[in-house]
Amino acid sequence: MKKIVFAFSLLSSFSISAQLVDVRIISSMDLNAVNISIQSGAYVLYLDGKLQNDSLVKKVFQLVLINDSIEVRIPGDTLGRFANFKILGLEEDAVFKIKPIQPISGTRVYDHSLTITVVNKLLQCVNFVALDHYVAGVVESESGGRTSKEFYKVQAILCRTYALAHLSRHVLEGFELCDGVHCQAYRGRPSDSKVLAAVKETDGLALVDKGLNLITAAFFSNCGGQTANSEDVWLVALPYLRSVKDTFCLHSTNAQWKRKIDSEDWLNYLKFKHKYPVNDSVACYKALNITQGNRGVFYSYAGIRIPYKTIRSDWQLRSAYFSIEEARDSIIIRGRGYGHGVGLCQEGAIRMAKIGYSYQWILDYYYKDIEIINLSKLEFFQEE
Ligand SMILES: [Zn+2]
Ligand SMILES: [Zn+2]
Numbered sequence: 001m002k003k004i005v006f007a008f009s010l011l012s013s014f015s016i017s018a019q020l021v022d023v024r025i026i027s028s029m030d031l032n033a034v035n036i037s038i039q040s041g042a043y044v045l046y047l048d049g050k051l052q053n054d055s056l057v058k059k060v061f062q063l064v065l066i067n068d069s070i071e072v073r074i075p076g077d078t079l080g081r082f083a084n085f086k087i088l089g090l091e092e093d094a095v096f097k098i099k100p101i102q103p104i105s106g107t108r109v110y111d112h113s114l115t116i117t118v119v120n121k122l123l124q125c126v127n128f129v130a131l132d133h134y135v136a137g138v139v140e141s142e143s144g145g146r147t148s149k150e151f152y153k154v155q156a157i158l159c160r161t162y163a164l165a166h167l168s169r170h171v172l173e174g175f176e177l178c179d180g181v182h183c184q185a186y187r188g189r190p191s192d193s194k195v196l197a198a199v200k201e202t203d204g205l206a207l208v209d210k211g212l213n214l215i216t217a218a219f220f221s222n223c224g225g226q227t228a229n230s231e232d233v234w235l236v237a238l239p240y241l242r243s244v245k246d247t248f249c250l251h252s253t254n255a256q257w258k259r260k261i262d263s264e265d266w267l268n269y270l271k272f273k274h275k276y277p278v279n280d281s282v283a284c285y286k287a288l289n290i291t292q293g294n295r296g297v298f299y300s301y302a303g304i305r306i307p308y309k310t311i312r313s314d315w316q317l318r319s320a321y322f323s324i325e326e327a328r329d330s331i332i333i334r335g336r337g338y339g340h341g342v343g344l345c346q347e348g349a350i351r352m353a354k355i356g357y358s359y360q361w362i363l364d365y366y367y368k369d370i371e372i373i374n375l376s377k378l379e380f381f382q383e384e
Contacts, residue, residue: 224336
């Protein structure tokens with residue numbers, strides 16, 4: 001976990017929102033060729049670290065991997081083969097587009113700068129971007145879009161906190177964050193203008209615990225009525241990730257789910273994976289009729305304890321908060337919520353924002369004993 005002192009050193013000369021981060025983009029694809037075009041703003045081009053003289057405004061490029069080098073093509077010409085291609089945005093409104101063509105995929109739009117190198121015989125693309133532009137892209141990807149500005153503010157503070165706490169994740173690979181769920185999903189500029197406004201209005205805000213550590217800003221889709229303690233899911237007990245009751249999400253999309261499984265498959269699973277005594281008639285009955293009123297941690301009987309999270313993972317269930325009832329030769333699993341259940345329940349927070357709760361109130365509701373601090377206010381740190 002990052003101590004906030006770390007952020008202090010970043011802040012000595014500029015505000016946190018303008019801090020630049022290196023994010024590997026399109027990281028889930030094995031890229032061999034891409035098209036790139038400048039959408040707005042002035043750019044300069046570097047090839048193998050050498051500044052090229054041409055102005056780049058409105059230029060388009062095609063980059064093709066050939067024998068461990070990047071062949072850089074422009075309409076009607078080829079600039080040569082290089083190890084490193086970089087377009088550097090010179091202005092605030094510098095925006096470029098990138099479209100994978102081998103394999104083919106949709107066009108994406110990003111702010112600021114782009115570096116492409118060859119790593120493990122594939123093109124690796126890294127977006128050098130202001131933290132808050134990155135946060136805005138993450139907010140839209142992680143919240144699914146189409147919600148209120150107040151909820152976007154909640155999500156912006158969470159995504160900023162998470163990003164700052166994980167900047168060293170990929171340091172050995174030459175960038176700071178990736179654009180997959182391993183870090184946070186990031187697909188470039190947001191399309192909803194409310195997202196950018198929410199990021200701006202929460203400029204520099206992040207969550208810390210009593211010890212001034214950036215918190216593990218965990219969130220998930222829907223808790224089904226009760227969130228989980230962190231140690232019940234991840235083994236580590238964090239004082240701010242406590243189970244809370246939540247009625248705000250109970251009528252949302254992911255509040256309930258149902259799954260039918262053959263009784264025989266279920267009992268075989270318990271018998272062979274967990275050595276559960278299915279031949280004992282009472283044990284068998286109990287295993288076919290399980291009730292979680294409050295969120296539980298284990299299904300236990302006769303000294304055997306099976307974590308609900310293990311059952312969730314083995315059967316790929318939407319949550320570990322479920323009950324089971326017998327139905328002829330099947331069981332019906334009736335589940336509540338969607339996701340790991342630790343931290344902030346997004347659908348609950350969306351509802352709270354919609355009925356008028358502020359982002360501060362919402363964050364205080366789902367995280368215990370935390371502070372929202374402004375990382376751009378140096379006076380805060382100077383007092384420490
Ligand atoms: Zn990552
Ligand atoms: Zn909830």
